[in-house]
Amino acid sequence: MNQKNLIQKIKEIKALLEECLIELSGESTITNKDSLQGVTKSSVDFEIPIRPFIKHYAKRLSGSKKFVLLLAWMTKGDEKKEISLSQIRAQWDKMKSSSLLGFKFNRFYPAEAQENNWVENTGKGMYKLRPNWSIVLNSSKVMTKNKKINQI
Secondary structure (H helix, E strand, C coil), X not given: CCHHHHHHHHHHHHHHHXXXXXXXXXXXXXXXXXXXXXXXHHHCCCXXXXXXXXXXXXXXXXXXXXXXXXHHHHHCCCCCCCEEHHHHHHHHHHHHHHCCCCCCCCCHHHHHHHHCCCEEEEECCEEEECCCHHHHHHCCXXXXXXXXXXXX
């Protein structure tokens, strides 16, 4: 494994650890100044092409949140529309090497997104958004109060 891949994997682990620490601590959270504070479903621009959309909204998101974001763009935010996992993965694979998504697709991402009630697996590898999917837009960088995890 080369150094660039190793760094990316460590960053992915770090993002997951940050989420776990916040969840376990039970402390209230605040968003960093770099977050997309105030982003709502209605303020998301689904008309822009996929690459600028991901570049704008996916900053500092974990893999599962990027999965939700990609599904949101593919459905244009329609919570009734279903997309197959193979279509989502194909779109992901088009962008992983360009640093837009940053890392390879992992089947853990849809599972975690489902556990967090952001997406629903409707059967046979089909996914759709859940009503609270937009939470991922407002959590691009979350920290616990008075605790900052060192940047890599």
